[in-house]
Amino acid sequence: MFQKIFEEEYARLVSEEFHIWDEDYNEYLRRFTPQEVHRGYFSIDKKTNRVIDGKVEKKTGLSDDISAYDLILKNKERLLSFDEPTRFIFSHSALREGWDNPNVFQICTLRHSNSTTAKRQEVGRGLRLCVDKNGVRMDKELLGEDVHEVNKLTVIANESYADFTSALQKETREVLRERxxxxxxxxxxxxxxxxxxxxxxxxxxxxxxxxxxxxxxxxxxxxxxxxxxxxxxxxxxxxxxxxxxxxxxxxxxxxxxxxxFDPKALDDMVTEEKTTIPENKLNENFGKEEFQALWKEINHQYVYTVNYDSDELIEKAILHLNAELNVKQLRYIMVEGTQDEKQVTEFGDTRSQSHQLTDVCTSTVRYDLVGDIARGANLTRRTVVKILQGIKESKLYLFKNNPEEFIRKVIGIIKEQKSTMIVETIHYNMTEGKYDSNIFTVKSKMDFDKAYEAKKHITDYVFSDSKGERQFAHDLDEASEVTVYAKLPRSFQIPTPVGNYAPDWAIAMKKDGVKHIFFIAETKGTMSSMQITRIEEAKIECAEKLFNSMSTMHVKYHKVASYNDLIDAMNAIA
Known part of the structure; x- marks a missing residue:
């Protein structure tokens, strides 16, 4: 896919932007086709477990094999020659230490990686003084003040580079201190x-x-x-x-x-303070009889069966897709900046431009449109085909504007219609699987500064998703009717035909001195239908049916906006 996109974009740019270069460079660009200017380094053949060697034509001495192992890793002189068309290298594995290519000017990462070693190797390829066609280093003695302009590395980075750059800058500070x-x-x-x-x-x-x-x-x-x-x-x-x-x-x-080295140069660099992060272990509330009884009731895992009329779903989906489907033209924002020579932690002269991608429809990259929608909406391919055949041609044409958004929105509309048909016929069956108590203590990126220090919760801290949830936890702590409670983690899920659903709270309460009145609660701050999507409403209705009708008479499920709503629900129990 990337190969096709690259060749299309390269051909377009060379065709449209010849006028910005001098004629010698234009002639150089015209000499080679888009297919010739890129090669791939794939290191090891999976079938033979051997390195793939690139082939070389006898007449020209140039590589004609996309693996190009010899060209990329062994023959630096030919790779840097103007007679060799290769200027772009694709690699699915890191070009590690030992790759002797000083002329790396752009690095574009196509996947996220948390490997510091891999990033160090990638960036290291471009942090060397480049050479001319004779192999002479382009240093300050030859270029003067232009040395920084010529020896410039551009990294088209993804989010995973943020932590890496911070760590690299911190390490640089430590190395400078040793000078x-x-x-x-x-x-x-x-x-x-x-x-x-x-x-x-x-x-x-x-x-x-x-x-x-x-x-x-x-x-x-x-x-x-x-x-x-x-x-x-x-x-x-x-x-x-x-x-x-x-x-x-x-x-x-x-x-x-x-x-x-001037040690004052480090004065403006940010130093990080080490803080001790408290642990959020299970406390004595978890061992209380009331919570153990509640946990025994709810820590089961379920599967469901559901029946609905496929023809009715197809009809409704077509109707709503024709009325509601709208896909925006694909746009992208390009942000450019140059690292400040004095402040190594900052980028200066930052600027951005917004562009509209007008030629998505000309791309030869193929999407499995039917398959993607079928998987996302949990339908058969046959049903998806009937839906797509039934919508207006103008709606189907929107796919070319933005394929990813088209697929996502079609799935959403189908699931909304599906959600209106499933609740009445869904049936749950308990499996042998159970949730372990360690789901409450799995470590994640938690901000303890925003945590609520609880009294009756099964761990010392509650990590709420909103101010409403924080207030709800506070009210539970202060209420005499509440014995113990737990904020349920997102990994505690109920399967539904429109996606897995995670309730918010498990609460053990007492009424008139009688213990073991259990609740599973959903708090949204407001129960207005304008605030809850139809898909989310269907998930809640499935949970109500599971806990209130099918699972057990001991556990009740209620969606509430506040603790007062929960008290009203408890008092309504006969």
Whole structure:
């Protein structure tokens, strides 16, 4: 899929944007087809468990195999040659250490990865000085101030790079702290510098002269740190000349002085404070008789059966798709920025542009439209085909605007119609499976600053999804009728034909001194039909049927907006 998209986009850009390049570069682009400019590195053949070797044509010496193992990993000179068309490399495995290619200018990650090692290897390919066609490094001596413009790495990053970059910057700070921060005789003595083609080793006498020179010109302070005056003089190009005896090695000495690290550069870098995160273990409330009795009633797992008229569903789905289906034109926002040379943790000159993707319909990438909708709506392919055949042609044409949104919205509308037909006929059967108590303590990214420290909950803290839930937990703690309760985790689920459903609370209460009145509660803050989708309403109705009619007479299910609603429901029990 990515190969087809790449070739289509490459052909379009080359065709439309020739005018922005000089003619020599245009001629270079015209020389090769989109199929020739990319190769793939796939490392190991799964069938033979051997490395796939790329084939080379005898006449041209160029690779004609998409694996291109020899070209990518072994023949750096040919890969960097203007006679070799390959400029883009696709890889499903990391091009690890040992890949000797200095000319990496863009990295685009097509999948999320939490591997720090893989990212370090990826970025490391581009953090080297590039070379020209003769293999000469493009450093500051050749390019001057343009060295940063030519040696620029662009990373088209996904979300998983956020933690990686933070960690990398933190590590950079630690490495910088280990660099020499003081200009001392010991620092300069024994250092080797280049004079022409020969190496010169600085002796103690020369090192002492360097220190005297720095002190006399105010370039180091009493603690031997390089002063701002020296940094400013270097920037402005008016640094005092070295004494005559040091002039033969002046260039090397200047480099050594410039390499002394300024510890003040770390002052503006963010340092993270280590905090101790409390554990949220099961407490003594979990062991109470009332909760154990409640838990014994509800920790079963179920399967369901349901019957509905397929023809009626098809008719309703077609009617509502024609009336409600609307798909927006696909758009994307491109954000560009350049890393600040002084503030390594920030990006400057950030700008964004919004673009409309007008040629989705021309893509040769195939979607399994029927299969995707069938899986999402839990229907047979035959039923989906009948629905799609029945809708207006103008609605079906919307698929070309935005395939992903079209599929998602069609599934949603079908499930809404399906939800209106299932509740009356659904039937649940208990399985042998049960939930373990460890679902309450599974570690996740929890913000303890926003946690509610509870009294009657089975763990010390309640992590609510809203202010309403936090207030509900507080009311449960303060209520004399409540013995013990639990905020049910999202992994505690009831299967329904329109998606799994997770209730909010399990509550053990007492009435007139009688214990073991159990409730499974759903709190939404408001029970207005405008606030709950039809699919969510159907899930709640399935839960009501399971707990109130089919599961047990001991557990009752109610949807409530507040604790007062829960009291009303309890008092209504005969």
């Amino acid at each position: 020499a921060a003081k200009a001392t005789v010991a620092y300069f003595t024994g250092k080797q510098i280049k004079i022409g083609e020969e190496l010169h080793t600085i002796d103690e006498s020369e090192a002492s002269r360097i220190i005297i020179y720095l002190e006399d010109n105010g370039y180091i302070d009493e603690d031997k740190h390089i002063t701002p005056e020296y940094r400013e003089a270097i920037t402005n190009g008016n640094v005092a000349p070295l004494p005559s005896k040091l002039q033969p090695i002046a260039e090397g000495v200047t480099r050594l002085i410039n390499s002394i």
